[in-house]
Amino acid sequence: MNHGFEPTLFAGRRVVVTGAGRGIGAAVARAFLATGAEVVAHAGRSEDYVARDLTPGLDADALARLTLLTADLGAPGSGQALAEAILDKGERVDVLVNNAGTMGGRIPAATVTDAEYDRILDLDIRSVVSLTTALLPALKGAGHGAIVNTSSISARIGGSPGSSLYSSAKAFLSTWTRALARELAPDGIRVNAVSPGTIMTDFHRRYSSEEKLKATAEAIPMKRLGTAEDCAPAYLFLASERLSGYLTGQVIEVNGGQLMV
């Protein structure tokens, strides 16, 4: 789905999307493919969900522009290794969408251990920082490079019980987005983030009860949960030099009015 963007908006651009095998990342990767990009999709730890969420209905032209990679980003060194795999397939990177991540279970604050701290922060922070660092020369070389990070509404409101490490990791990403934006502006690289609200993907099928989701939807001004497709246009807007060339260091909330700041 090109969401009304020009079908050639990203023609000739090479876009990396992590966590693109399902959910929000898959919708974002599909939208870049629908607007002419060459997409390197890090599917996640496996390609198990690719046929369900990423590739349905893609024509031969789009499939020819799609490269799939898999990597577990939950361990130190994994971001650097993924960057090497991406650069092995091609030197150019115009856009990096850092989207892979998850809550990693609900962990009551009183039971947090060092091992859990490492498990959540290695995935949600360390791998994002190391992948980005390793791809900066390519982003700089592209001219008008763009980074779009995936934060979360929980970065602002603290999330729901059991998400303290995850929510704080997303707050790190929001601040890191602003810090990088300031530092990389002279290199022509813009850095922004999308902060989804409650989006109905496997994430909430895994971590939230139907009852909780129903109550959340009721409290949202638009009276419904978001979809992955609701999120995708914000990523394309922030990635496009033409559409958002004077916009950097911003975190855009996509949440049906769930949080207004």
Ligand SMILES: NC(=O)c1ccc[n+]([C@@H]2O[C@H](COP(=O)([O-])OP(=O)(O)OC[C@H]3O[C@@H](n4cnc5c(N)ncnc54)[C@H](OP(=O)(O)O)[C@@H]3O)[C@@H](O)[C@H]2O)c1
């Ligand atoms: N859904 C929401 O309401 C919501 C709200 C705010 C922010 N977010 C953020 O949005 C992003 C996408 O989430 P989603 O809702 O689309 O969830 P999702 O459907 O569970 O997708 C998460 C993606 O991240 C990948 N990932 C998770 N753990 C990984 C690991 N150890 N190594 C490599 N890849 C891993 C997954 O790969 P696997 O297939 O291997 O698991 C998958 O591709 C995440 O950063 C999430 O924190 C979501």
